Amino acid sequence: MLELPAIILVFVSIFGFLNHKYLKLPLTVGLVLIALISGLGVLLIEAVVPSLQMSETIKNWLDEIDFNRTLMNGMLSFLLFAGALHVDLNNLMKAKLHVSILATFGVILSTFINGTCFYYLTQLFGFNIEYIYCLIFGVIVTPTDPVAVLGLLKRLKVPKRLEAIIGGESLFNDGVAVVIFSVLLTIAFGSSTGTAGMEQWMQMLF
Structure with missing residues (x-):
């Protein structure tokens, strides 16, 4: 039950670090930008390797959140x-x-x-x-x-x-x-x- 929030917190922490270290944008703007790039990256990977079904897996994870x-x-x-x-x-x-x-x-x-x-x-x-x-x-x-x-x-x-x-x-x-x-x-x-x-x-x- 706590696995998904933990995964989200880890990714937010990583994104926050990347923004602070490299982008140096306001935190909210930086996190949104990196999240958009990551989302496009997931779609690109799935287009190249459809068998991974990454977007379906992520969708199932998010469906568990109210x-x-x-x-x-x-x-x-x-x-x-x-x-x-x-x-x-x-x-x-x-x-x-x-x-x-x-x-x-x-x-x-x-x-x-x-x-x-x-x-x-x-x-x-x-x-x-x-x-x-x-x-x-x-x-x-x-x-x-x-x-x-x-x-x-x-x-x-x-x-x-x-x-x-x-x-x-x-x-x-x-x-x-x-x-x-x-x-x-x-x-x-x-x-x-x-x-x-x-x-x-x-x-x-x-």
């Missing part, structure tokens, strides 16, 4: 906690209006912009994907990683107020995005998830 529980009940809380440690509460309270607007209306606007662009891009390449699914993709890619954002802001030495606004928004946009995602998911699939999403939205507002 990503909803792993992300929502596990990783997300630690990510937000790590990000909140770097936020100055006094500066955040001074910028609460800007943070509130960006974390709510900003996320909604970004969802529609990302979803609409993705919709027309898929149409351009001949993929017939319904608009609602494009919006779901839009809300998935909208939230920013608070740890990566705050680390980058500190390296750039931006003004404290701007750091509080961007950092605060990056912390709160995850919760708003989860609610929007739940609502869009219900519209797309007609499950009871959206009702739960609306309840979360009302609890967050009131």
